[in-house]
Amino acid sequence: MEMARCLIVDDSSVIRKVAKRILSSADIMVTEAATGEEAIALSAHEMADIIIVDSSLPDMDSSDVVRGLMTLPSEGKPHILLCLSALDLGAIMRAKRAGAKGYMLKPFTRAQLLEHFREFRFAA
Template sequence: MKSCLIVDDSKVIRKVARHILETMQFEVTEAADGKEALDHVAQATPDVILLDWNMPIMSGMDFLRAYRSMNAVPSAKVIFCTTENGIGHIQAAIDEGADEYVMKPFDRETIESKLQILGCI
């Protein structure tokens, strides 16, 4: 079974994303900030990380930089999922190692299409 780590400080977003991913047969774990997510990936590498940008303690960008520097092999596909929609934000995320970018609010079709593009389903 494929696995996904949802990293978002919003419990509602995590719940919605969990529901979408579980209906797609993903095993889902959650983290409320980047620091918690780093602790999780140090223990087990998920197939996909759905990552929020703006979070307390450690932002999505700080998490992504730290995660990519860990040289985890294999590494997870990272999908930024955020309200930040400026081309500069998107480019910065891709430059730091994000594989895809999704705008909030999202739905099942959007997540599913990104997972297909990445070869995760």
């Protein structure tokens, strides 16, 4: 099985760095984007298996980012998770309608983050 690929979309370099450290140690190839536009541009070039999208990006609404990612031509559709700092059912529902598979809350732990990858691998 080839190495899973993850794109972390968050305007916080600290969040991206922490997530990258956790995932890289689990043999997951990680790329980063600070904005929705950057995430869509990167994904048009190479689609990740799992994409973690921050709910409060500076340039785009998270549901628009999810929708943009889901409409890109790709062999397989990505497994998209919305990442929130507080539970916001409206944002979660909008992201799910746009194509997100689920959500997780910040700050996340190593175990929580890796659990989403286990779930994805069994669902794939």
